[in-house]
Every structure is written in structure tokens, then in C-alpha cells.
Amino acid sequence: MTSALMSPSTSRLTGKCVLVTGATGGIGLAISELLHASGATVYVTDIDQERAESLAGALGERARFVRLDVTEEAGWAAVAAAMEDAGDRLTTLVNCAGAALRRSIADTTLDDFNRIMELNLVGTFLGIRLAARRMVDHGAIVNISSVNGVLPTAGLGAYVASKSAVSALTRVAALELADRGITVNAVCPGSIDTAITDSADFADTDWDAYVRTIPVGRRGAPVEVAQAVLYLASDESRYVTGTDLVIDGGIAAGRFAGRPRSTQ
Numbered sequence: 001m002t003s004a005l006m007s008p009s010t011s012r013l014t015g016k017c018v019l020v021t022g023a024t025g026g027i028g029l030a031i032s033e034l035l036h037a038s039g040a041t042v043y044v045t046d047i048d049q050e051r052a053e054s055l056a057g058a059l060g061e062r063a064r065f066v067r068l069d070v071t072e073e074a075g076w077a078a079v080a081a082a083m084e085d086a087g088d089r090l091t092t093l094v095n096c097a098g099a100a101l102r103r104s105i106a107d108t109t110l111d112d113f114n115r116i117m118e119l120n121l122v123g124t125f126l127g128i129r130l131a132a133r134r135m136v137d138h139g140a141i142v143n144i145s146s147v148n149g150v151l152p153t154a155g156l157g158a159y160v161a162s163k164s165a166v167s168a169l170t171r172v173a174a175l176e177l178a179d180r181g182i183t184v185n186a187v188c189p190g191s192i193d194t195a196i197t198d199s200a201d202f203a204d205t206d207w208d209a210y211v212r213t214i215p216v217g218r219r220g221a222p223v224e225v226a227q228a229v230l231y232l233a234s235d236e237s238r239y240v241t242g243t244d245l246v247i248d249g250g251i252a253a254g255r256f257a258g259r260p261r262s263t264q
């Protein structure tokens, strides 16, 4: 075990077969690149087939692409069939596809609410279910939740509901799959600079003011989330299951109203 912990980073995931959803988005891309560089075979999946194909091409050997809309049950079955045809056995699933909605509860339509729940929660459920049915023993499931799954923000009702449910479902899956050596964990990013906040919903966000509420003093980079996923996907975390690993620059540590002036 000790030698496995000390193995070089390029071989941390050698022999693993990873499926990443939402793989071409800001965080999904960083995860796909890092896990691939760490030796895994990576199934790059996304609703955007063109981007998935191009990413798999750029990664090269050990990368495959499949178009997957995570909300479609049949799509998950098709990915499983594609893996079987290629002789690949799923060891690791990263449920990363997701979207945000910034809207007060009063202004949220039922369609909007359902759309966010369908993508963030139902898509994750379908992935976990596929893994529970097909994953080899001693596998790993990593669900990308959010700091909003543990610390709600006003104006993100549907998102908060979906992500706290993802974190809860993660714990149930961890309990159910522990005897097979399958770990199930959530990674909860804080504010990471990606296209997720590019929509009109976030257009009036004062990012400078927002950053002042982050104890570390900056937004996170996608690769900082990917590093946490790498740990949870590797054999170094075999005894870690059912956790929310928060990667947020200290947002969830407590209410941050700036630092007191130091006299030292």
C-alpha cells in the first residue's frame, strides 16, 4: 500500500477506465485532461458531440468519445454498450454535467426548476445507478456537487436544491456500495471561473465584490477541482467514502467579513 501511495503521478490511474460527463465544460475538461494524464482510459462524454469528439482527439490514445445527454436513460445504456463493445470495464465515474440558474424562488418557473433538477440530480442518479449495476468492484464514483450543496445562497434555489440532493444521494450510494469496495464521494467546488456563470442570469454580478467574500481572495481554477477528483478516483482514497470534499477557498468555513487588522 505504501508503495502505491508513492507511485509517480503519471501512473496514479493506470488501468482505470473513467467516464466523465459534461467532459468538455470548464471543470469537466480539466478533469478529463488530468485523469488522462494520470494514466486512465477516459470516456469523454458530453451533450455537445462536436466538442467531445474534438477533446478525445486532442487527448489521443486512451481517450474515447460518446455523445451523452445525462438526462436520457437510453443514452446511459448506449454508453454502457459502447464500453462493452470496446472491451472496456468501467472503474470510475465522474458525474460532472450540470447547469446553474440564478433566480429568486418567486421568479422561478416550474419548467426552470424541473430543468435544473433533471440535469443536476436526475442525470447524476442515472449515472450512479449505471455504476451500481455495471461497475467493477473496487471502483470510484465522484459526483460534482457544489459548495451550495452544503451552504445555500439566496437566488440559487433550484440549484441549491439539486446540489444538496446530489450530496445526499452520494451518501446513500456510499452506504449501499461500500461492501463492494466502490467509494462514492462528492466534490463541492466554490466559485470556479467557467462558462457556467456566462448566462444572462449572472450578468449583473459584481465579481470584485464577490471575490472579497472569499477568504482565499480569488475564484478557483478548474484544475484545482480536478486535483480533488484525481485523489478520489485514485487508490489513495480507498478508505474515503460518503464525503463532501469542499474546494472553495474557505467560503464554507464560516461567515467572512474581512480580516481584523493585525497588530503583530
Ligand SMILES: NC(=O)c1ccc[n+]([C@@H]2O[C@H](COP(=O)([O-])OP(=O)(O)OC[C@H]3O[C@@H](n4cnc5c(N)ncnc54)[C@H](O)[C@@H]3O)[C@@H](O)[C@H]2O)c1
Pocket (backbone or CB within 6 Å): 021, 022, 023, 024, 025, 026, 027, 028, 045, 046, 047, 048, 068, 069, 070, 071, 095, 096, 097, 098, 099, 100, 119, 144, 145, 146, 147, 188, 189, 190, 191, 192, 193, 194, 195, 196, 197
Ligand atoms: N463553475 C463553478 O463555479 C461551479 C461551482 C460549483 C459546482 N459546479 C459544478 O461543476 C459542474 C461543471 O460545471 P462547469 O463550471 O464546468 O460548467 P460548464 O458550463 O463549463 O460545463 C457544463 C458542461 O455540461 C454539459 N452539459 C450540459 N447539459 C448536459 C446534458 N444534458 N448532458 C450532458 N452534458 C451536458 C455542457 O455541454 C458543458 O460541457 C456542474 O455540475 C456545476 O454545477 C461549478
